[in-house]
Amino acid sequence: MDEFLTAVALVISLNAVICLYRAAVGPTTQDRLLGVNIVGTKTLVVVILVTFILAENYFLDVAIVYALLLFVVTVAVSRYLEAEGWKEAES
Amino acid sequence: MNWLSAVLGERILGTAKAFRRRGLLFVIMILFWIILTASLALHEMLLGAICSAAVAALTVSLLGRALDPHITPAVLLRLPLFMLRLIWEIVKANLDVARIILNPGLPIDPRIVEYRTYLPGDLPRTVFSDSITLTPGTVTVELRGDLLNVHCLCPYHEEGLAGLERLVAWLFGVRRDGEVRKGG
Amino acid sequence: MTAKEIVAGIFCCIGTFFFILGTTGLLRMPDIFSRLHPSTKCDTLGACSVIVGMAVYSGWSWDLLKLIFIACFLLLSSATCGHAIGRSALRRDIPYWRRQDEGAKSGDGA
Numbered sequence: 364m365d366e367f368l369t370a371v372a373l374v375i376s377l378n379a380v381i382c383l384y385r386a387a388v389g390p391t392t393q394d395r396l397l398g399v400n401i402v403g404t405k406t407l408v409v410v411i412l413v414t415f416i417l418a419e420n421y422f423l424d425v426a427i428v429y430a431l432l433l434f435v436v437t438v439a440v441s442r443y444l445e446a447e448g449w450k451e452a453e454s
Numbered sequence: 455m456n457w458l459s460a461v462l463g464e465r466i467l468g469t470a471k472a473f474r475r476r477g478l479l480f481v482i483m484i485l486f487w488i489i490l491t492a493s494l495a496l497h498e499m500l501l502g503a504i505c506s507a508a509v510a511a512l513t514v515s516l517l518g519r520a521l522d523p524h525i526t527p528a529v530l531l532r533l534p535l536f537m538l539r540l541i542w543e544i545v546k547a548n549l550d551v552a553r554i555i556l557n558p559g560l561p562i563d564p565r566i567v568e569y570r571t572y573l574p575g576d577l578p579r580t581v582f583s584d585s586i587t588l589t590p591g592t593v594t595v596e597l598r599g600d601l602l603n604v605h606c607l608c609p610y611h612e613e614g615l616a617g618l619e620r621l622v623a624w625l626f627g628v629r630r631d632g633e634v635r636k637g638g
Numbered sequence: 639m640t641a642k643e644i645v646a647g648i649f650c651c652i653g654t655f656f657f658i659l660g661t662t663g664l665l666r667m668p669d670i671f672s673r674l675h676p677s678t679k680c681d682t683l684g685a686c687s688v689i690v691g692m693a694v695y696s697g698w699s700w701d702l703l704k705l706i707f708i709a710c711f712l713l714l715s716s717a718t719c720g721h722a723i724g725r726s727a728l729r730r731d732i733p734y735w736r737r738q739d740e741g742a743k744s745g746d747g748a
Contacts, residue, residue: 364639364643364646364647364695367647367650368650371650371651371653371654371688374654374657374658375654375657375688378657378658378660378661381661381665382661382664384665385664385665385673391670391727391730391732393670393723393726393727393730393732394670394673396723397664397670397673397674397677397723398664400677400716400719400723401660401661401664401677401681404681404682404685404712404716405657405681405685407685407708407712408653408657408684408685408688408689411688411689411692411705411708412688412692414692414701415692415695415696420492420700420701423701423704423705423708424490424704426704426708427489427490427704427707427708427711430708430711430712430715431711433715433719434711434715434718434719437719437722437723438718438719438722441719441722441723441725441726442722442726444726444730445725445726445729445730489703489704489707492700492703492704493700544679544682544683545683547679548656548659548679548680548683551659551663551675551676551679551680552656552659552680555659555662555663555666555676555680556659556662560666560667560668562667562672562737563736563737564669564671564672564734564735564736564737565736566671566728566734583717583721584714584717584718584721585717587678587717587720587721588678588679588682588713588717591675593671593674593675593678593720593721593724594721594724595671595674595721595724595725595727595728596724596725596728597721603728605671605672605674605724605734607672607675
C-alpha cells in the first residue's frame with residue numbers, strides 16, 4: 364500500500380510541476396495567482412498522503428495549517444490586486 | 455411579527471444577542487481546539503476552554519457578523535441532507551466539465567450573465583454563490599447586494615441556477631414571496 | 639490487501655484522475671474566467687476524494703476527524719478563492735473570451 368500511495372503522490376507532484384507553467388507564463392497576474400493556488404491545493408494533498416506513507420500523525424496538523432494559510436494568502440492577494448486596479452482606474 | 459419585536463426591543467435584546475454570538479463563537483472555537491489537539495483529557499479541555507473564551511470575547515466584533523441570524527437548529531438539521539445533495543451536484547458538475555475539457559474541439563461559449571436572487575441576508579447569499587461555483591459550468595465572479603454576476607461556460611449551464619436557488623432557499627426556510635427580513 | 643485498502647486505492651485513483659483533468663483544463667482554457675472552472679471544480683473534487691480515501695484508510699481515529707475538517711474547509715475555501723480571483727479579474731476589466739467563429743462551427747446563434 365505504501366508503494367501505491369507513493370506513486371499517487373508522485374503523479375500529483377508531477378501535476379503540480381506542470382501547473383507551475385501557468386504560474387510562470389500566465390498572461391495576467393490573476394492567472395499566476397490561480398496557478399499558485401492550484402499548486403498549493405496539490406501540495407496539501409501530497410502532505411496528507413505523506414502523513415500516511417510515513418505513518419506520522421503530526422503531519423495532519425501541518426496540512427490543516429497549510430489549508431488555512433492557502434485560503435488567507437489567495438484571498439489577501441486577490442483583494443490587493445483588486446485595490447490596485449481601482450487606484451489605477453481612478454488616477 | 456418578527457421584525458417588529460426586533461425593532462422595539464433592540465436595545466434590550468442587544469446584549470442577549472451579543473451573548474448568543476459569543477456562545478456560538480465559543481462553541482466553534484472549542485470544536486476547532488478539540489480537532490487540533492486530538493484528545494479529550496481534562497487539562498487540555500480546560501486550557502482550550504480558557505483560550506476559546508478569551509478569543510471569542512476579543513474577536514466577536516470581527517467574526518460575529520458572519521454567524522448570527524440565520525443559523526438555527528432547523529438549518530443545522532437540514533445541513534447534512536443539503537451537503538449530500540450538493541456533493542451529488544458537484545460530481546455531476548465534474549463529469550460535465552470533464553467532458554468539455556477532454557473534447558478536442560473545446561466546445562465552450564462563455565458569457566457573463568446577471569442573476570438577481572431573492573434570498574435575504576449575507577449568509578444565504580454566500581452559500582448560494584459558493585454552491586454556484588461548485589456546480590456545473592458556472593462561477594460567481596461578483597456578488598453585490600442581490601445581484602450576482604455569473605460566468606457560464608456554456609449557455610445551457612445557466613438553466614441550473616434556479617433549481618440551486620430553490621435548494622438553498624429550502625435549506626434556510628425562505629419562501630419566495632413572504633418573509634424577506636429587511637435590515638438584518 | 640484488505641477491503642479497506644482497495645476502497646482507499648479506488649478513491650485515490652479517482653482523485654488523481656480529476657487532478658490530471660484540472661491540470662489539463664488549466665493549460666487548455668483560453669482565458670482567466672474559463673480557467674476558474676476546472677480549477678475550482680476538478681481540483682476540489684480531486685482533493686476531496688483523495689482525502690475521503692485516506693479517511694477510509696485511517697479508520698476510526700482522531701485522524702478521521704481532522705481529514706473531515708480539511709475536506710469541509712477545502713469545499714468552502716476553494717469556492718471562495720475562485721470567487722475572489724474572478725472578482726479581482728472582473729474589476730481589473732480583463733476582457734473575457736468569446737467564441738468568434740460562428741460560421742465555422744454549427745453552433746446556435748443567440
